[in-house]
Amino acid sequence: AEEVGGSDKEVVKDYFNNDGFQRWKKIYGETDDVNKVQRDIRLGHAKTVENTLQMLKDEGSLQGVTICDAGCGTGSLSIPLAKEGAIVCSTDISASMVAEAEKQAKEQLASSKDGVSAEPVMPKFEVKDLESLDGKYNTVICLDVLIHYPQSKADAMIGHLASLATNRLILSFAPKTFYYSLLKRVGELFPGPSKATRAYLHSEADVERALRKVGWKIRKRGSITTQFYFARLVEAVPL
Ligand code: SAM
Numbered sequence: 335a336e337e338v339g340g341s342d343k344e345v346v347k348d349y350f351n352n353d354g355f356q357r358w359k360k361i362y363g364e365t366d367d368v369n370k371v372q373r374d375i376r377l378g379h380a381k382t383v384e385n386t387l388q389m390l391k392d393e394g395s396l397q398g399v400t401i402c403d404a405g406c407g408t409g410s411l412s413i414p415l416a417k418e419g420a421i422v423c424s425t426d427i428s429a430s431m432v433a434e435a436e437k438q439a440k441e442q443l444a445s446s447k448d449g450v451s452a453e454p455v456m457p458k459f460e461v462k463d464l465e466s467l468d469g470k471y472n473t474v475i476c477l478d479v480l481i482h483y484p485q486s487k488a489d490a491m492i493g494h495l496a497s498l499a500t501n502r503l504i505l506s507f508a509p510k511t512f513y514y515s516l517l518k519r520v521g522e523l524f525p526g527p528s529k530a531t532r533a534y535l536h537s538e539a540d541v542e543r544a545l546r547k548v549g550w551k552i553r554k555r556g557s558i559t560t561q562f563y564f565a566r567l568v569e570a571v572p573l
Contacts, residue, residue, distance in 0.1 A: 350428035378563025402471040405479035409435030422457035474499040480507035492544040510535035
């Protein structure tokens with residue numbers, strides 16, 4: 335049975351401010367103190383970020399394009415987007431994540447000083463859950479966050495993100511496929527200490543239906559699979 339969304343969200347927030355922050359900062363980082371599974375997830379996630387950047391660049395330069403990175407984590411996507419010249423707004427429900435993303439951005443986006451290349455614009459960082467985001471962006475991107483939303487909350491979340499975007503919305507999510515459902519089931523039967531939050535899988539048909547409902551359609555799709563990391567990546571545009 336699915337839990338009540340409200341309390342779910344508080345649990346997720348607490349997790350990503352504490353244990354989850356430590357765990358995911360390590361996975362998304364570069365240090366060697368990761369186990370085999372974490373290293374594999376790091377690799378899969380890096381591919382998702384890379385494929386997202388490729389999807390974006392296929393449509394043209396990101397110079398001056400406004401982008402909202404919703405659920406930005408430690409800034410794995412926001413920082414390369416800023417390097418491409420995008421005007422980025424990076425938000426996350428976790429204050430720890432936002433602080434880490436800001437710290438890393440300051441380290442990695444130090445001015446180029448060659449006087450030739452355009453200076454990257456420092457992203458705007460804000461602690462905010464997806465539901466309280468407002469404004470308009472050319473592009474809204476939300477990677478690996480839907481896993482924290484039960485299907486009953488996912489439609490509204492997708493609809494809200496689409497309402498903030500004028501041109502495109504990019505989402506990644508863990509697909510509800512037979513093999514992965516089985517893995518998740520096994521994970522639930524033998525919960526490890528790091529499994530502090532529930533994970534929700536989504537079928538691509540459900541995501542597509544939620545987009546259609548608000549007048550959007552999927553233009554590009556891809557998938558990323560490693561041993562322990564599975565993601566579908568979709569780019570949606572207004573119909
Ligand atoms: N998008 C980042 C990336 O791909 O590197 C981070 C992915 S991480 C698995 C999930 C992130 O979603 C966490 O940083 C978490 O705090 C954030 N998150 C979860 N629920 C959220 C919500 N309702 N609103 C905003 N952020 C949320």
